[in-house]
Amino acid sequence: MVRPRPGQGTGDGANGAPFPGALDCGLGGGFQLTEAQFSKLASLVYRLCGIHLGEGKRELLRARLAKRLRATGCHDVQQYIERLEGDRSGHELVCFLDVITTNKTDFFREPKHFEFLVDEILPRLDKLCHGNEPLRIWSAACSTGEEPYTLAMVLMEHRPLWERRGAGILASDLSTKVLEQAQNGVYAQDRVADIPRPLLTKYFQRGTNRWAGYVRVRPELRKMIQYRRLNLMDNFDFDKPFHVIFCRNVMIYFDKPTQERLVEKFRACLVPGGYLMVGHSESLTGIHHRLAFARPAVYRRQD
Numbered sequence: 001m002v003r004p005r006p007g008q009g010t011g012d013g014a015n016g017a018p019f020p021g022a023l024d025c026g027l028g029g030g031f032q033l034t035e036a037q038f039s040k041l042a043s044l045v046y047r048l049c050g051i052h053l054g055e056g057k058r059e060l061l062r063a064r065l066a067k068r069l070r071a072t073g074c075h076d077v078q079q080y081i082e083r084l085e086g087d088r089s090g091h092e093l094v095c096f097l098d099v100i101t102t103n104k105t106d107f108f109r110e111p112k113h114f115e116f117l118v119d120e121i122l123p124r125l126d127k128l129c130h131g132n133e134p135l136r137i138w139s140a141a142c143s144t145g146e147e148p149y150t151l152a153m154v155l156m157e158h159r160p161l162w163e164r165r166g167a168g169i170l171a172s173d174l175s176t177k178v179l180e181q182a183q184n185g186v187y188a189q190d191r192v193a194d195i196p197r198p199l200l201t202k203y204f205q206r207g208t209n210r211w212a213g214y215v216r217v218r219p220e221l222r223k224m225i226q227y228r229r230l231n232l233m234d235n236f237d238f239d240k241p242f243h244v245i246f247c248r249n250v251m252i253y254f255d256k257p258t259q260e261r262l263v264e265k266f267r268a269c270l271v272p273g274g275y276l277m278v279g280h281s282e283s284l285t286g287i288h289h290r291l292a293f294a295r296p297a298v299y300r301r302q303d
Ligand SMILES: C[S@@+](CC[C@H](N)C(=O)[O-])C[C@H]1O[C@@H](n2cnc3c(N)ncnc32)[C@H](O)[C@@H]1O
Pocket: 012, 048, 049, 050, 051, 101, 102, 103, 104, 105, 106, 109, 140, 141, 142, 143, 144, 147, 172, 173, 174, 175, 178, 230, 231, 232, 233, 247, 248, 249, 250, 279
């Protein structure tokens, strides 16, 4: 098992503030990120993963680059850019995107979505799902796994509502680093502090000896989830449409044209009547889309 990194899940840096660990290396304070270099790297980030880094994010980018400069032994940003440009294997690009993405998440984050699932969706699966087909849920930017594991716990707690047909969760993210942590399902005790005690006891194993202070998600929950690296900027190639898509707290990093394209792609891979959940700070107001508003941060495919 891989120990989660200290500080995981804290400080999302979305406001451009420095984040924990940014200045803890020798290069932390001492290298320049010129305007031209910033603009080159920001365009690369936009092209690769849709994340829009405005001028206000220069310090954030500089702080995040420090990790990669240190890991690759590059002496300055220019050398690192050359390294990225000559990266035939794609390995450094993946590592670069791993440090660029903001991964803040929590168990039971924005709980109204899970209440909606329990109160409105699960009791009406006969209308939403075709025949006896299984319920398919996609956690489309799952970060370190808290969102899909919350979904799995909620499903397990309401098993009679879907057991006959079955249910599965696809969890995807761009970052290989967070996907590895999600798959391991190992969390420091303080990360699970807000999970209701009965659920914690039921669905997590307490670590012992060198794992003291950690818990691990039990296998019955882990096996409900399939993980996959997926860039939301790519075309989607799913065999079957989803009944529910969670895409929360990632669209805030995209500009409006990118959000519009993404919402349209989500619409296309939802069943008629299927739901898209977005973060509560990411209303789709102001962008063109063909989904119906169901309630704040919940949208529905109509046709
Ligand atoms: C702030 S986390 C949100 C996690 C979870 N959905 C939640 O609301 O708690 C945003 C996640 O989006 C992922 N992400 C950013 N750009 C992406 C892209 N183009 N494709 C897929 N995932 C992306 C990041 O790696 C990060 O894990």
